[in-house]
Amino acid sequence: MKIIRQFILVLALAGSTLPLGSKVFIKANADNSNDYSIHQGCVFDVDVVNDNGGFDHKGCYSDFNSAKNAMNSLGQDAVIRNSASKSPTKIIAMMSGMVITNPYRDNGRELSYYYMNQDFSGSSTYSRQYAQAQYHDTAWYDTSNGGGAVSMTMNGFDGYVKMAECDLVPIKYYTNHLAITLGGNNPEDPEYTLYPEMDHYTVSTGSYGNKEMYFYSYWGWSNSAASNWQTYAYPDRTGVVLPAGDWMSEGTTYYSANGYDFYTDQAMTLYAGTYYNYYQFLPLRTNSNLTADDLQNFLNQSGYAGNSVMSGNAQAFIDAQNNYGVNALIVYAMALHESGYGTSNLARTRANLFGWNAVDSNPNLASSYSSIYTAVSTQMGKNLNGYLDVDDGRHFGMAVGNKGNGFNVCYASDQFWGINIASLAYQIDRASGFKDLNKITLGVVNSDSSVYFTKNAYDDIKWYDIKNAGGVKYGNYFPRAYLVPVLGEENNSYKTQTSDHLTNGRLTRASSSNMQYYDFDSNVAYIKKKWLQLLSNGSPASNDNVDPTPAPTPTPSTEPTAEPTTEPTAEPTSEPTTEPTSEPTTSPETTPEPSETPENEVEDMSNASYKYRSGVGAVSYDEISHVVTMTGLGYFDGAAAYNHSVTQQMKLVNAESEDVTNLSTQTTDYQGIMEELFAGYVAVGYQTEIDLDDIKPGNYILELETVNGSHNS
Structure with a gap:
């Protein structure tokens, strides 16, 4: 396939990024004339990034360790480059910078994977392509194929990513706003040049x-x-x-x-x-003080209530909290995020507010429920059990969290899924007068070696620990930022809630097939005070601004000399969905059962999974009429190839008032460009116009609705 090089912009449709699985259509706009060639005769070329974004040569080395020693002596802007690298810049190590993932180099794979160990084993997580991670080190490198292991932190997950599936961007390109060329080594992802920006x-x-x-x-x-x-x-x-x-x-x-x-x-x-912002790291084994009226009032203020299946159903979340011991505010925010405030197709047709089982390979597998009440009860009483069960490979903590802690590790490929939900929870609580914020005392586990929980405060017998079970064969991954609610203290221990259920005083593995009740009074455990740091309004009570000790970087006893020839044994346990959301600042993700794993894109169009693809192709502005004209694509991969009855509707949403204006939109033919991708695609383009004289000043979101038969996104 040939990428559409004419595309100069990709908009965040439905308030967020392109749906997972969509190719990123982009033109290299930034001007970059730097020569990235390796110094003649060098195996490992040690350089310093100059003020123009090029490389000043400092030395040649025949072995990697010698090159690293030389780089370490040259300061923050030093790098190592090798000709076998898959990256256009040929950077394989650097003193400081960011990792940008590029899984397309692995047979067009669209998810990036991160592993606990540098041989790509142990507990793992995953994200969308082109995600940014903080670079720490290059653990090993293979000059024969450009393979290696890059130590990084992906939004809280400390581990490794494959060298061949990422680009290394030195910090100077960010601080000095320098152009750099990335991508390449895959026909679907040719090289592109950008000015990188940091989260x-x-x-x-x-x-x-x-x-x-x-x-x-x-x-x-x-x-x-x-x-x-x-x-x-x-x-x-x-x-x-x-x-x-x-x-x-x-x-x-x-x-x-x-x-x-x-x-x-x-x-x-x-x-x-x-x-630790309260809502992102708040354990779900807590009670919210908000009422059903508080939840409904926020939905009313959002402007979505009239079209939302969540309207009038807020009590379902309160009842489920009381029955199943899962925080109603956080799950309500999760539902808003996953279902576009209860307006998504799955929400309207299947009462599915959480995208459960809408796996990317076949969104039609999404679960159906008899009512919203049943859907909420099932989510809180059964579906989330796997994430709260300390013996389950999906358990990394009790909060929505990030990629190193909580549900976000395995629930969603969006590395900022937890932040999105936390933001909604904050806005709901803010509208209610802050009935929840900092009302529960929280503590963060501050050890990753001997920490464990006991049945009571008077013995030292381990009842359970919180190391992730998914990496047990290769060494346990300790979830970072593991927070627990503190209920009291006794005999030099803190009393807290258990993540799992208790049956007759015994920890019971939460079943993913049965609804399980949770009693807050009896489901308790104890942890030694020395292993828990109390928080005051989200910060450690004794925060003296001492830089936290970096997470340990595991190293095997024998350093590998080449990239492993087998695929990792511990793939992530869930797969993202393509179900859209109308929420202004978030994007929907997935919650399949734990046996699901992401699949590569199907190339045979007769077996295509109908992935939704969309983007903006060209934008023009008429200075006389003040009209902006936009053209682009909106279609379902596979479905459009055999059914040309596609319609699109572009909507302009005021980010503050959330007022929606339907723009004049017509379906157009894209024969010239689409023939470069798939034969048979014709009426999948759209053209829309925005008269700026009719638009009040402010911030706006563009939403594109595409309909093709029974497919609607």
């Missing part, structure tokens, strides 16, 4: 008068160009609102590789403090 948080006083932090993320690529309207990288998310820490300074920009350790520089060397 960050900003702090300011919100409209409610309270200090808030706003999260901005970038999807590893940009459409930056010299023209004024393309100056900045196109963001994946803009201004996702969360509560800020007490110590955070208004007007300051913070950077974090895990969402709780914050720095004031992009290299993440100037530590500012640690802060």
Whole structure:
């Protein structure tokens, strides 16, 4: 297949990124004339990134360790390059920077995998392509094929990614806003040039008068160009609102590789403090103080209530919380996020608010429920049990969390799924007058070696620990930022809730096939005080701004000399869905049963899985009429090849008021471009016009609705 090089922009349809599985259509807009060739005669070329984004040669080395020693002596901008690298820059190691994943190099795979061990074994997680991770080290490298293991932190998950499936971007390209060329080595993903942007948080006083932090993320690529309207990288998310820490300074920009350790520089060397935002790391084994009326009132204020199947059903979440011991506020926010405020096709036709079993390979496998009440009860009483069961490979913590802790590790490929849900929970609680914020005392487990829980405060017999069961064969992965609710203290121990259920005083593995009740009073455990750090409004009570010790980097006794020839044995346990959402700042993900694993894209169009693909192809502006004209694609992969009755409707959504305006949209033929991709695609394009004279100043989201027979996204 040939990528559409004419595409200059990809918009965040339905308030977020392209659906998972969509190819990223992008044109290399940034100007980059640097020569990336390796110094003649070098095996390992040690260089320093110069002010133009090129490389100043410093030395040649025949072995990797010698090259690393030389690089370490040259400062923050030093790199090592080798001709076998799959990356255009040939960078295989660097002193500081970010990893941008590129799984397309592995037979067109569209998910990036991260592993506990450098031989790609043990507990694991995954994300979308082009995700950013903080670089730590290159553990090993193979000059014969460009393989190797890169040590990194992917939004809280400390582990390794395959060298061949990523690009290394030195920190200078971020700090100096320099163009760099990435991609390549796959016909579906040719090289492209960008000005990289780093995920960050900003702090300011919100409209409610309270200090808030706003999260901005970038999807590893940009459409930056010299023209004024393309100056900045196109963001994946803009201004996702969360509560800020007490110590955070208004007007300051913070950077974090895990969402709780914050720095004031992009290299993440100037530590500012640690802060766990309440809703993202709140254990779900807690009670919310919000009422059904509070939940319904937020839905009413959102403007979606009239079209939402969640309207009038808020009591289902409160009842399920009381029966099954799962926080109603967080699960309500999860439902809003996964179902587009209860307006998605799955929500309307199957009462499926959570995308359960809508796997990417076949979204039609999505579960159906007899009512919204049944769907909510099943989610809270059965489906989430696997994530709360300490013996289940999906258990990394009790919160929605991030990629190193909580449900986000295995529930969704979107590495910021937990942040999205936390933001919605914060907004709901804020609208209710903050009935929940910081009302529960929380503690974070601060050890990854001997920590365990006991049945009572008077013995030292291990009852259970919290190391992930998914990596037991290769050594257990300790979930980072594992928070527990603190109910009291007794005999130098803290009393807390169990994640699992108890039956007659014994820990019972949560069943994924039966509804299980949870009693808050009896389901308790104890942990030694020395293993738990109490939090005060989200920050360690004794936060003295000492840089946290980096997570240990596991190393085998014998360093491998080549990339393993077999595929990893511990793939992630869930697969993302393509079900869309109308929520302004988030994107839907998946919750299949644990036996599901992601599949490669089907190339035979007769067996295509009808993945939704969409994007903007061209944008023009008439300075006389003030009309913006946009053309692009919106279609279902496979379905469009055999049925040309596709219609599209572009909508303009005011990000503040959420008022929706249907734009004049017509379906068009895209024969010239589409013939480069798949034979048979014709009426899959659209054209829409926006008269700026009719639009009030403000921030807007463009949503594209595509209908093809029974397929609607």
